[in-house]
């Protein structure tokens with residue numbers, strides 16, 4: 616028997632939807648729809664070109680979504696989330712690998728920055744930092760310590776301020 620695993624990372628598509636929903640239940644549990652970031656994504660196109668899934672031996676073990684947004688009316692930005700890794704595959708680099716690859720693709724496509732609501736200690740290693748307080752607001756309550764940004768174009772953040780809306 617071979618111990619090598621067949622690991623495939625590729626853009627997410629509609630054929631992955633049911634398995635992504637099941638993964639979210641395993642990773643997050645109930646209550647996730649109340650969050651402001653989820654409200655922003657509601658009703659948007661489910662898959663942008665930057666969404667990714669990772670399969671190991673055919674089983675979907677990680678997924679990340681990116682949604683185009685406007686910040687103060689300006690485009691060129693994405694909202695990251697949700698990112699979910701199957702608890703059975705946690706802490707093996709799949710989350711960071713999936714996000715890192717997608718950020719490179721976004722940079723190549725000319726995306727200027729990526730926003731998210733999440734844990735700074737985790738996302739700092741991917742280059743994210745806190746948004747200066749008050750510069751960017753979401754249409755609902757968000758802990759300002761969890762509102763994070765990464766610039767894919769150096770200096771891009773200076774051009775973005777105001778309310779986030781669907782792109």
Ligand SMILES: CC(C)(COP(=O)(O)OP(=O)(O)OC[C@H]1O[C@@H](n2cnc3c(N)ncnc32)[C@H](O)[C@@H]1OP(=O)(O)O)[C@@H](O)C(=O)NCCC(=O)NCCS
Nearest residue numbers: 642697698699700705706707708709710711733734736737
């Ligand atoms: C958080 C999550 C995406 C991390 O993915 P992962 O593939 O397990 O993590 P990675 O292998 O990329 O990174 C592991 C490292 O991050 C650390 N880490 C994991 N979650 C963390 C968190 N919430 N805060 C700080 N550090 C964290 C681990 O301790 C580990 O550190 P080490 O490298 O020093 O050992 C995943 O555990 C998950 O889906 N959790 C539940 C859903 C969730 O909270 N999603 C994020 C909000 S959108």
